[in-house]
Amino acid sequence: MDARGGGGQVFAYTESGLQVVDATTGVLAYTIKDPGFDWRGWSMNTAPVLGGSRNVLAIQGYRLLSFDLANQRVGWSLKASFMGSVTVADGVLYVFNSGKVEARAESDGALLWTWGPPEGLPQGTTLVTDNLLFVSTASNTYAVDLTTGMHVWTYPAGGYLAMGKDGILFIARSNGSVAAIAVK
Structure with missing residues (x-):
């Protein structure tokens, strides 16, 4: 699915960056390089998530990233202790950071609120x-x-x-x- 929601593109986040592939032909359309990529072994243990603002979101190397598809660049990146995968709905990202759940603005990553479970650490998705x-x-x-x-x-x-x-x-x-x- 492409960022317009009409289909046609597939996204893969690898050590090369965010690769955008034509879903019909399998041909690489373009790659958005990630200059802060931190290789951590053979498995990424994450999946890119299509956002609602012509962007793709991912967590890698304790960073939260937004890839700007319209301008084919990293839109913004935050470094902390981000882990797991991103969940996005209605312009808000939900992520794990330092054992807590954070709600952040999709547009720029600004913190909206933080919540921590009274017992244990958040896990999974x-x-x-x-x-x-x-x-x-x-x-x-x-x-x-x-x-x-x-x-x-x-x-x-x-x-x-x-x-x-x-x-x-x-x-x-x-x-x-x-x-x-x-x-x-």
């Missing part, structure tokens, strides 16, 4: 709905209000999160079990 951000630790899943940045409820199971139709939150636990919670 986050999941965002119209009004809540779901965050998991090893033992709990939390629902955080998008407006206030405060958690509104806790479920005593942590794991990989997915949202099913009809507002069912699925938590795949490390022991192989799955919890299903109606959150609508």
Whole structure:
């Protein structure tokens, strides 16, 4: 999918930078170099995420980056202790930094709010709905209000999160079990 939402491009973030490939032909359209790239082994352990502002977002080498597709350059980059993957919705990025969850403006990375789980460290990916951000630790899943940045409820199971139709939150636990919670 391309940044216009109409399809046609595929994005891959590698040591060469952000590669933009024509989805039909497989031909490399262009590469946006990342001068701050820090090689950390054979696996990137991250995936680029298409943003809503003709940009692609990624975390690499403890940095949060926004690649500007229109100008084919790094739009902005922040260095801290960023880990994991980016979740983006309605112009806001949700990322893990120093054991906390941060909400940041997609336009420039400005910090909007920070939340830390009362127990454990956030892990895996986050999941965002119209009004809540779901965050998991090893033992709990939390629902955080998008407006206030405060958690509104806790479920005593942590794991990989997915949202099913009809507002069912699925938590795949490390022991192989799955919890299903109606959150609508």
